[in-house]
Amino acid sequence: MASKSEQLLIVVSILEGRHFPKSQRHNLVVQAKFDGEQLTTDPVDHKEQPQFCTELAWELDRRTLHQHRLQRTPIKLQCFAVDISTSAKTCVGYIILDLRSVQEIKQVPKWYSLLNSKYTKLKPALLLSMGLENDNKHTELTPEKFKARKAPPRHGSPVLSSLLPEKLEAILKEDEGYHQIGHQDHCTDFFVLSVTVAFATKLEQLIPSTKNLAGEDFFFYYALLGNDITSESFQNLMSPSFEPERASVRIRSSDPVLRAFLDQQPSLQIHLCCGNHSLGSTEVSLAGLAKSTVDLDKQVATVEGAFILQPPNRAKKSLPVLPDLQPNVGVSITLRREALAAEVGEDGPVNPLNAGTVEPIQHLSPTVEESLRTPSPGRNSPVMTPTSLQECPSNPHTESEADSLQEEAAPPAYPSGPVLAPVQVEDQPERVLSSVSVSAPKIAIPSSAHHYCFSMDLRSIRSLTLSFPVSCMLRYTYQFFGSAAPIMTNPPVEVKRNMEVFLPQSYCAFDFATLPHQLQDTFFRIPLVVDVWHKDPSARDILLGTASIQLSHLLTAEKSRFLGPDRQQHWRQTFSERIPVIKSQGPNEKVAELCYVTTLEDLGLVKVQEVIVSESSQNGNPVAPKTPPPQPVPSSSTGKIPPEPRETLEYRAALELEMWKEMQEDLFDDQLKKKELGHMQALAEEWKKRDREREALVKKKEVEYNILEQQLQKTLADLEKREKQLAHAEMETQSLQREMCAEHAFSMRELQESGRRLREDYAHQVGLERSRVRQLEEELSRQQQQILDAESKYKMLEKEYQQFREQQSIRPEIRLQSEINLLSLEKVELERKLESTTKSKLHYKQQWGRALKELARFKQREQESAMTRLKKQQQELESMRLRYLAAEEKEAVKSEKHELEDIRNELNRLKQQEDNRPWAGNSGGPATSPNESSDDHLSRLLEERDTLLHTGVYTHEDRIISELNRQIQEAMSHRVAH
Structure with missing residues (x-):
């Protein structure tokens, strides 16, 4: 066992991608394989630059790492596009x-x-980094820390919370059939989390009084660890009747x-749904299971009760509801160990192939185990498809294909594809820890x-x-055909x-x-892979x-x-082909060719037998008894006596x-009376039902x-209070009006007085301006x-x-001045x-100097x-010499060699000759000669040198290879000397 200091972690950081096409229907997932162990990143959006930001790590010691390096073990990263609706990976x-x-x-x-790459034009890439880290978890979790506290830390202690990650996630393991929570080293036990919707009351309070309650289908919906669960649909909200249903993970x-x-x-x-709409919802806290003091090794942790359904627009209505008229739903949530569940017998027989998990047909999760129902007579049971489940969880029926593995004695039925499931019934015992009964699964095949x-x-x-x-x-395996078991x-x-x-x-x-x-879509989308x-x-x-194998060729x-x-x-289609077998690791090389023949037979519509009891068989019309024909009365005489009229x-x-x-x-009268009585009874029942509905509506109206x-x-009290406020405000307004009138009269008087004064001032200013104008007119005439x-x-x-100018032009000095x-x-x-000219000469000299400099x-x-070409030729000559x-080497x-x-060969021949000599067996033991020991030493040196060279890590120039060559030469010379 390696020491703690030799424990290492190979960490591969997947940061981001580039040059990916945009796709709204897909997510991107990267799977990493190393030494038989596979790790997967969380799904991210399929866009041009996806952000993974994930680290994947493998634990190993230094010796194992050295062996993997010698064997050139690769780390293979595969990028998959996962369809959101069907979970199909490409x-x-x-x-x-x-x-x-x-x-x-x-x-x-x-x-x-x-x-x-599938996207050849875009050339997508991933940003990666690899490194080795020391694994310090062994030193962090040493027992000495627990000894210092004299006991391991209990739930909720700071030591345990420091060891757990900040956010725990449930990771689905499809192959094993369970959800994993926490690190793999700490996951040692199996638990079963179950949710049961048992009953519901007063659901009519969630429907407006103006809406008709008849003719609508209602059901309950909730999500359990990412799996959509729906209950059996019902129509009567006054007294909802549906079988209790349990979903387990x-x-x-x-x-x-x-x-x-x-x-x-x-x-x-938990939502009460009608079609695509949620009429009301309630919340059940799971913290009660976590804070429970129940020992899960011996008992079952339970959270149950009647929870009030709140309508989505309760905040808008803000209407008070009486406590006895509030809509309720009965919910029970249990958490138990799987061993305890097997002892109690709550989940029925456990299949050893899948450890009790069930895979629904909608491919949401292989761990949901939901009870199924038989469709009520006179109603068509809807068929579940992956698309319908993603759009609206209104379908009340689910089915499992793994239940067929639990009934070996039953005759084989049609295996389920992505849509239909086998018709199977599995009886489950009554629950011991709860009074809620569990329904048996059934299925309906559409016409x-x-x-x-x-x-x-x-x-x-x-x-x-x-x-x-x-x-x-x-x-190979192909789950669409209804079997998850591999075919070999x-x-x-x-x-x-x-x-x-x-x-x-x-x-x-x-x-x-x-x-x-569905058959065509699956064959065109999912190939059949043969390993x-x-x-x-x-x-x-x-x-x-x-x-x-592309099954679309068969269609x-x-x-x-x-x-x-x-x-x-019926119709039959056959297709045969030879396809290459591509190497699983390394480059895409052809390993072999496989010849196969596929056949698809369409046997027509599935026949669903229905027994219809006619009314005539129930009433049993009697048939009138046949009377034998009357015998003629023999006459007593030979004469013809006319018979009586009533005797004919x-x-x-x-x-x-x-x-x-x-x-x-x-x-006929009796049958009419019976029919009339039946119709009257039906009318009476319908009348009573209508009366009950009317009474409930009347109570609701009341x-x-x-x-x-x-x-x-x-509102009336508010109006009276407001009227008093208005009267008081009116009195205040009247007083303000009187004050405003007085102020207006005073201001009018002031305005009239000020206007009179302004008129007098303006008349005086006009007289002054007129006198000034007369003075200006006199001054103007004088200036003109x-x-x-x-x-x-x-x-x-x-x-x-x-x-003067004419006289000056006649004089001679003037002419001389003009000539000058x-x-x-x-x-x-x-x-x-x-x-x-001087400037152009200087410019030409400068141009000539520039031309001389450019020539140099x-x-x-x-x-x-x-010189560069000469050096390049010398390098090429040197590389050719090397x-x-x-x-030559x-x-x-x-x-x-x-x-x-x-x-x-010569040594082997000599050994055989030595073995064949008659005196070889007379000695007490096998005598080894110096030549044989030197040969063994030489072969061991050669084998070590060849092994090191085959690894690819060492070359002939390395020191260890040179030392081995020297020892080989010395051993060969020593052997020749002997």
């Missing part, structure tokens, strides 16, 4: 992780693309962990279901690619390369009943590969007619006819009217006269200036041209590229 790709790359230091997460856990899980769980909600017969013949297997002979055995070919047959072997006992037929569209195993008697069986095959045992025509045959026949008519009329009367009285005088003076000055101005302009233009740069680049040296190793093989 593999969308896988990833192979190398265990040799796992290190104890924390590694950076990397993206790994999915191999053999099998749980694997421990006592403290289970109590902590129940303490974390929310209350169980539209067909009887099918599917047969599979695995003919032969050939084209084996493995180098060793295989003891081949084939195995027995005994195993030996298969070698380049040979075809026919498989024994490979034919199997399934009879089942289902709807045609090819190598059965080794001295070791564990090895899974060589799998072959996927597209040609149909042929045939006559059944009832001399009626006609009269007697007419008399008998009249008597028969009267008797039939009396019988309660409502009393409540309305109370509300009216309260001054402007006329200034204009006349300007005209005179203009004439004098013109005369022209020459200066030409000088400026020539200077500008000279400056532009080009030369340098060409020299660097030539490959050549490696090839391989040739040398091969020659050494051949030489060692020759030496071994």
Whole structure:
């Protein structure tokens, strides 16, 4: 046993994904397999970047890890798309992780693309990281900590709460048939959690008085650990009559962990439903089971009572309800150990194949064990489909296919597919710990279901690619045919390369009943997977590969007619094919070819026999007795005497006819009276029923009217109080009105006085402005006269200036000045041209310098590229030289192996000669020569070197391999010297 310090954990962190397509109907799940143990992540949404954020860990010691590294044991991650409605899983790709790359230091997460991905265009990938961690749980849970407290911690102690996770979850184990709560190491016991809906009263209070109560189906619905449970439907809310029903879930856990899980769980909600609507609900707390002081080893923890149903819109109505008219539902929840349940006999006989768990046909969970009902006469029992169960839990019937395993003596019925279930009845004993009785399961097959017969013949297997002979055995399961037990070919047959072997006992037929569209949907969606195993008697069986058979090809095959045992025509479809067997681990390689033949026979509609008792058979109409014909009276004489009229045959026949008519009329009158009496009794019963309904409605109306009367009285009191408030407010308003009128008159007087004063002020301001305007007009006339005088003076000055300019233009200095101005302009233009020419010359010099620099740069680049090409050619020559040296070393190793093989053969030959000598047996014991010991030492060194090289961890350049080669050379030289 390894020490505590050598305990390790291989942790694979699955963080997120990318490049996945969006799908509303599917979830993504990643399953990891290592050393025969499988771990699964929680389902996440099927979107472009799913967030897994999950760590999967395997516990092992350091020696086992070293062995797995030598054997190159892979870690295989498979990504599945799970259908939400049918729970069907489809593999969308896988990833192979190398265990040799796992290190104890924390590694950076990397993206790994999915191999053999279903989504070829998107190339999805997962972000993963692997690492080794020290397993410290053994040191944390040492017994010394418990010794310090002199006793293990009890429920609710801080030590136990620190060991448990923050949130416990119920993980479904479909193969084993139970829910697991807590870590696998702590789950040591099995428990059974049961919920029973026993009775209900005053349900009519949940229905409005304006709605008709007749003609509606009602049922109770609740969810138990994610499983939808519905009760038997009923129509009469006044006195609901339905058989008590128990739903049980099998749980694997421990006592403290289970109590902590129940303490974390929310209350169980039970709904009264009508179609898709919830009329009322109640909550039953599961904390009572967790806080119970009952010892589950000896007793049963129970929470039961009558719980009040609250309508969904009670908060809106806010109407008080009398306590004696509140709707109630009787619920009982029990928790017990599975061993105690077997002793009490509450669950009936336990099937050893599935440990007492039952798998419903809706594929919600294999652990729900719900009692079933027989549909009432005159009503059609609805057929459960996965779609209808997901949309609305209104179907009151469920069925189990595993119950057929519990009745071995019963004749075989139709196995259940995804829709129909076998017709089976299982009697259960009465409960000892509760007064509630349990109903027996029954099933109703709809008239539209067909009887099918599917047969599979695995003919032969050939084209084996493995180098060793295989003891081949084939195995497959397909739960749609109604059997969860695997079908296997027995005994195993030996298969070698380049040979075809026919498989024994490979034919199997399934009879089942289902709807045609369900058959087509299942065949097109779910393939039949055949596992090819190598059965080794001295070791564990090895899974060589799998072959996927697409059953949809069978539906597209040609149909042929045939006559059944009832001399009626039926249809048959046959399809045969050779398919490859793909290797289960590693790359997708073909291992062999499998030849199979499938046949599907449609035997028509399922015949449901019904016994109908006619009314005539009940009444038993009597038949009138036949009277023998009258004998003629012999005459006493030979003469013909006319007979009496009443003695003739006609009269007697007419008399008998009249008597028969009267008797039939009396019988008819009696039958009419009986029918009338029956109808009157039915009318009386219906009248009483209507009276009871009317009385209940009247009581309900009275309660409502009393409540309305109370509300009216309260409203009247409020109105009187409000009227008084209004009168007081009116008086206050009148006083305020008088005050406002006085204030208005005072303000009007003030406004009139202020208006008078403003008019006087404005009249004085207007007089002042008029006098000011007269002064401005006088000033304007004076300014205009001054402007006329200034204009006349300007005209005179203009004439004098013109005369002066004419006199100056006649002088020669003026002409010379104009020529000087022209020459200066030409000088400026020539200077500008000279400056532009100088600038262009400087620009051309700069361009020429840049061109020279660029040419030098080009030369340098060409020299660097030539040097790079030269270095690359030298590297290629060096790699070719290394490959050549490696090839020479391989040739040398091969020659050494051949030489060692020759030496071994020679040694074996010498040993045989020594054994054949007559004086070999005279000695007291087997004498070993130095040559034999050196040969053993040499063979052991060779075997160790070859083993290390075959692992792939070491190469010829490693130190240990070089040391072994040196020792081998020394041993060979020593042997040659001797």
